[in-house]
Amino acid sequence: MLSRIDWVISNCRLLAGIGAEYEQTQPFAGLTIGTGIHLEPKTVALLLTLARGGARVVSTGNLNSTQQSAVDHLRAHGLTVIGGPTRDQAVHDADLAEVLSHRPDLILDNGGDLFARYLENPYEGLRGGTEETTSGRARLALLREQLAMPVLVINDSPIKQFAENRHAVGQSVLESLMRITNLVTNGRRVTVFGYGSCGKGVALNLRNAHAVVTVVESDPVLRLEALLDGFLVTSREEALSSADVVITVTGARDVVTAADLDLFKDGVILANAGHFPIEIDVPGLRSDARVAGVTAYSDGIEVLELADGRALRVLGEGHMVNLTGPRPLGNSLESMDLGFALQARCLEAVARGAVDAASCVVPVPADIDARVADDYVTGVTGAPSLLSAAG
């Protein structure tokens, strides 16, 4: 029987086409690509594609999302994987340092971890690379002057914004809430913190699943947009005290903390979909004096029992809910195939010297967006490529 990784690879249409092309063109011949990325079946498809283009790939995972089967598959195909699944920041830091000790020519970053560490201990020969996330872009934008090399931010492609963040994250967060808790969403009061590209999809998918959704957003313009999109928009206090489920997806720290303990309804479920496990202060909640006991259930469900009789249910210890719990599948294959096609094409552009140092922490170049979008539409609809029609 073939594995899930084989299923994923066989459904990543864009990557399959790029990989076949790369076998001929070898854009990464002689180059090392270093990465710290969620190691799961879809990233396996990406990293194998880069290896088909001649890259020596040196990879480690992110905190709490590495799947051993992905590590084994990559190693069996000759890629270097540092470490394995871990929730220990010190272990993760050492793994990232080891990736950099291979002095990669290109970095495929996820959260800014590798570029930020590179600056602490720079070496000759790094040409630049890519950053996948919103959180990483915010971190690396502050380091632009020191980096001074091409760093293309995949998250800032309109394709990533709507295909993954808006459509796929919303679907997978809904799927994950139901998979982990097996509880109904119908009629539940759900509060979503953040109405950026991910929050819009999370709010919409929960509403489509018959929940009553309130949005808390710090930007007044986006608050207005949420209101006009038909969501309840209230003060954060009202939104927290009415919620059966609270979902954070902001990229910000301490969005929900122990200071909110008195507001929560009995039985409230707390989940984070933002990149880092910093949005819900789970350690602060656990150690608060009002918490009388903590009960851990399997599959990443933790119940904090308050002395006054209420209980809070925390999912995945505040790590990204769509990559935790039993058999986490993450975002849909097609959305990731699109995002990873952007990754491959951007790394190829940096490797070929097609983008210069002025392109430091900037969005994906428009010609790469157009090419990837065109390949997807042509493959799905059979419509002739507009790009080739235009010559």
Ligand SMILES: NC(=O)c1ccc[n+]([C@@H]2O[C@H](COP(=O)([O-])OP(=O)(O)OC[C@H]3O[C@@H](n4cnc5c(N)ncnc54)[C@H](O)[C@@H]3O)[C@@H](O)[C@H]2O)c1
């Ligand atoms: N789970 C996943 O699969 C997945 C996928 C893509 C991105 N992400 C992560 O999700 C997070 C959000 O990404 P995005 O693309 O939507 O970002 P975004 O910048 O488009 O939106 C975040 C929104 O949160 C708002 N916000 C910030 N602090 C807030 C607070 N304390 N209360 C209320 N609103 C607040 C901001 O004003 C902004 O509108 C990031 O951490 C990103 O890395 C997760």
